[in-house]
Amino acid sequence: MWQSTSRKLWQLFGKLGPVFALVLVIVIFGWEKPELFFSFQNVSNVIGQTTVIAIAAIGMTFVIVSAGIDLSVGSVVALAGVYATMVMSADYLGWGLWYGLLAGLLTGAVCGWINGVVITKGKLAPFIVTLGMMEIVRGLALHSVGGLPVTNIPSQFGNIANSVMEIPLKVSVEFSEEELNMKALSNRIKSGHDPLAVHLRNSLSPETLQQIEAWNSTAEVPEKIQTGLTDDFNKIIRQDLLYTPERFEGIVLSSGVQDSVVQNLQGSDLIHLNRLLLEEAYPNFIAKGDKILLLPYSLFILIPLALVSAFILRYTVFGVQVYAVGSNERTARLCGVNVERVKVFVYMIGGFTAGLAGILHASRLNTGQPAEAIGMELEVIAAVVIGGGSFMGGEGTIFGSVIGAFIIKFLRNGCNILGISSFVQRIVIGLIIIAAVYVDQLRRRSLEGSKGQ
Amino acid sequence: MSEPLLKMSNIHKAFGATKALSGVNLTVEPGQVHILVGENGAGKSTLMKILTGVHPADQGEIYYRGKRFAASHPKEALMAGIAMIYQELNLATHLPVYSNIFLGHEILRRGLVQKREQRERTRQIFQQLDADINPNIPVSQLGVAQRQLVEIARALSVDARLIIMDEPTAALSEKETLKLFELIRKLREKGVGIIYISHNLEEFGEIGDVYTVLRDGEGVSHGEMNSVSPENLIQMMVGRTIEDLYPKTDHAIGEILFTVKNLSSPNGTHDVCFEVNKGEITGIAGLVGTGRTEMLRALFGLEPGQVEELSMQGVTILSPTPRKLTRKKVGLLSEDRAGEGLAQNLSVAINMTLTIPDKISRRGVVSYKRLKDLSWDLIHQVGVKTESPDQKVNQLSGGNQQKVALARLLGADTKVLLLDEPTRGIDVGSKVEIYKLMDQLAVEGCGIVMVSSYLPELFGMCDSLYVMHHGGISRKYAIDEINEDGVMTLATGLSDEIAASA
Structure with missing residues (x-):
């Protein structure tokens, strides 16, 4: 009884382990610097960075599940980016966006196909073949553009990876009463750290400040505002905000605010002003402002790709055969599986996703860089392994690999936010890879141990 | 016999909640062959792993050569003179024979391996064993039987007093088995104690002095080997009576189902012809390494080969592949269960x-x-x-x-089942169930080809028999037309019926 329970727990852990790890990473870093880590800007940034790795990791999952390895991913990412931009760039072919995208995808798929064919026909170790391809493809990328970046490309290209979808969250569209009322404004002027508060505190006369402080103790706000407005206050707000906005370090006033300030400030205007200023100062501030979720459009490439791939790997005969080839190639052959064809397909999928990742990477950079993504294959492999893939083959899931990619990127981002140097980051990530595989081994051993004597 | 070589008493071991051993005793005298039997999972391997220091015992005592003994690591046990020869041979196949023999206890001088001395010692040990193996060739060039000899030589290289053999004959042919028994007798004369684990009932009486039966982690019986019959042993092992080890029933043999004509392959098969009828179990006997597995693999398209004619139910199959044969309802059971x-x-x-x-x-x-x-x-x-x-x-x-x-x-x-060593290394209970299944399939009209190195099961289950020798094959014998001697004559090439390799 005890054993079957612990076994079920281990099995569950095997499925959800990477998710736990991701949650753990997010909680640990979020705990330290929540306002930075959880800002939509930051989350959106990390997602944008992750999609490139995650998409390549999807293809790598197929390869690793089939007990193979593809070391040429980083080079293919660069070559696909270079070829895609070359086809688009007015400096080279100038055929426009769509042909460029097609060229990028094709480049990846062809590289993968070559990997697969050489591995199966030549009966060579995937490690060696893809190591060779890594050099060949990198050389091609550098040679074809003389080592220089490809520029002069259609502006829409950069939008693919760099534009975000803004989703206003209706959770707290309005500021709370507390924040809008005069009490809050009074408090803010008295002790706030934002530029406006600091400025007002420094420029208002002591009498005005006293009056403002008095707002704080009154319940009936509107009445008091009328009497509380002094010329001093009026003047400073009007002058400084209207004529010297640069003093507020980047707070650009909308016309609505300007209009309010031009007129003699009334009580209700002041509430309005308070609100507008808050909004302008903190457009993405989770705790105070209207919430806007920024989703990079590349996420809408990653998610469907992941779903389709997971379906293929899990619910198709081809997917079952990929697992079979990876688990025991000889068994697969005995059972009439066309092992060679499965492998060629697997490497083609790996190449195709690397090509797609290459397009997104180039789009992020807004240029085709032949020397980009060096060593990216290792990050991609790490994502798959952290996500539960096994080099022995036969194990690994798309879901796990995508989560693995997020773990790596959130980890790097968290380290950046906490000011941990990139040198130390590498140590941390190395340790995590080893720990992830170790925990997975423990799980596996405990499952097999239940076989008995 | 003053004191026993080994005395394990009241050994307990649990893995998590599973009790693997509860209160097992085992005594081995010098120069004694102790047969240890039990079904898979009865605790034999666990007991041996405790003895050799792979697992610690939860409770119980081990006395070895009169002293309290508790190895914490297999090497410690080996250096104390307890050598285990595992069922799956543990050899580094790329290394030469002599390196394997001294692996882990190399002869060193000033930290350097003395290869010449190792080679010399290896030669001596092989002489002692009457084995003709070149110490310098890599193990990968040796057959299974020779590898077993290398393992035994390794045990002797540390002057082992107690050798544990786990299913040593599973991969050996009849002839090699006899040689191994001869060797065991020699070791016994020298006062070496042997713990012999096997599922092969017929071997026990021949080689064993005493026996211990384990069932569900408990020693259910032990005594002198000559006081017990194989049937008794089986009964004690499985805890119930097995009426018939070979549950063959009468089944009508019908028309020809599957024909192979002149199959040859680069891996040694030449001009093999055989056929199997509906409802027939036909055996293919032969020594290990004689090319039976290779023949089936070439036939199944897993390795290159040419065949003049291959037909299933009258339909010809051109250039066989696993896929084509599977579609035509021909199936192969691999001899290498774990690897293939x-x-x-x-x-x-x-x-x-x-x-x-x-x-x-x-x-x-x-x-x-x-x-x-x-x-x-x-x-x-x-x-x-x-x-x-x-x-x-x-x-x-x-x-x-x-x-x-x-x-x-x-x-x-599948209508034609090519079964390559279907019962190798599995417990008696499962064996009988597999025999029953084979019989039932034959009754239903399937044709079964059973390759086995174990003659009693071939004679117990088959309707007819082929014998292979050096990649060639004999004619088909009805089962009552040939006896074990006849098979051995063909298998060893003493008869010139099977054409020699071209």
Whole structure:
């Protein structure tokens, strides 16, 4: 009884382990610097960075599940980016966006196909073949553009990876009463750290400040505002905000605010002003402002790709055969599986996703860089392994690999936010890879141990 | 006999909640062969692992040569003179024979390995064993029997006083087995104690002095070997009576089902012809390494080969591949269960249905419901003991694994089953169940080809017999037309019936 329970727990852990790890990473870093880590800007940034790795990791999952390895991913990412931009760039072919995208995808798929064919026909170790391809493809990328970046490309290209979808969250569209009322404004002027508060505190006369402080103790706000407005206050707000906005370090006033300030400030205007200023100062501030979720459009490439791939790997005969080839190639052959064809397909999928990742990477950079993504294959492999893939083959899931990619990127981002140097980051990530595989081994051993004597 | 060589008393061991051993005793005198029997999972391996320091015992005492003994590591046991020869031979196949023999206890001088001395010692040991093996060639060039000799030589190289042999004859032919027994007798004369683990009932009486039977982690019986019959032993092992070890029933033999004419292959098979009829179990006997497995692999298209004619139910199959043969309802059960027969870390269900994607999918999309239903049917049909079809194969015992491999053939509605060593290394209970299944299939009209190195099972189960020697094959003998001597005459090449290799 005890054993079957612990076994079920281990099995569950095997499925959800990477998710736990991701949650753990997010909680640990979020705990330290929540306002930075959880800002939509930051989350959106990390997602944008992750999609490139995650998409390549999807293809790598197929390869690793089939007990193979593809070391040429980083080079293919660069070559696909270079070829895609070359086809688009007015400096080279100038055929426009769509042909460029097609060229990028094709480049990846062809590289993968070559990997697969050489591995199966030549009966060579995937490690060696893809190591060779890594050099060949990198050389091609550098040679074809003389080592220089490809520029002069259609502006829409950069939008693919760099534009975000803004989703206003209706959770707290309005500021709370507390924040809008005069009490809050009074408090803010008295002790706030934002530029406006600091400025007002420094420029208002002591009498005005006293009056403002008095707002704080009154319940009936509107009445008091009328009497509380002094010329001093009026003047400073009007002058400084209207004529010297640069003093507020980047707070650009909308016309609505300007209009309010031009007129003699009334009580209700002041509430309005308070609100507008808050909004302008903190457009993405989770705790105070209207919430806007920024989703990079590349996420809408990653998610469907992941779903389709997971379906293929899990619910198709081809997917079952990929697992079979990876688990025991000889068994697969005995059972009439066309092992060679499965492998060629697997490497083609790996190449195709690397090509797609290459397009997104180039789009992020807004240029085709032949020397980009060096060593990216290792990050991609790490994502798959952290996500539960096994080099022995036969194990690994798309879901796990995508989560693995997020773990790596959130980890790097968290380290950046906490000011941990990139040198130390590498140590941390190395340790995590080893720990992830170790925990997975423990799980596996405990499952097999239940076989008995 | 003053004091026993080894005395293990009241050994207890649990893995988690599973009790592997509870209060087992085992005594070995010098110069004694102690037969240790029990079904898979009875605790034999665990007991030996405790002795050799792989696992610590939870409770109990071990006395070795009169002193308290507790090895914490296999090397410690080895250096104390307790050598284990595992069922799966543990040799570094790329290294030469002499390096393997001294692996882990190299002869060193100033930290450098003394290869010449190792070679010399190896030669001496082989002389002692009367074995003709070149110490310098890599182990990969040796056959299974010779590898076993290398393992034994390794044991002797540390001057082992106690040698544990786990299923040593599983991969040996009759002749090699006899040689091994001779060797065991020699070791016995020198006062070496031997613990001999086997499923092979016929061997016990021949070689054993005393026996211990383990069942479910307890020693259920022990005594003098000559006071017990094999039938008694089986009964004690399984805890129930097995009426008949070879449950062959009468089955009508019909028309010819499968014909092979002049199969030759680069890996040694030449001009092999055989056929199997409906409802017939035909055996292929021969020594290990004589090319039976290679022949089946070439026939199945797993290795290159040419065949003049291959026909199934009158339909000719050109250039065979596993896929084509599977479609024509011909199936092969691999002799290498772990390495080829099954994908160890995939589920029972996937392993059972890998040959029949069409039955579990529609337009390339797998239906997990169908997969599960089909697997349950097969599990019940062949009697696999498993929690569910989702259980991974590597969590099953050897016998159950073999049943999964057999279930795969049944799932593909196989009419001709080529079974390569179907009962090697599995416990008696499972063996009998597999024999029963074979018999039932024959009754239903399937044709079965059984390759085995174990003559009693061939004579016990087959209707007819072929014998292979050096890649060639004899004519078909009806089972009552030939006896064991006749088979050995053919298998060793003493008769010139089987054409020599071209």
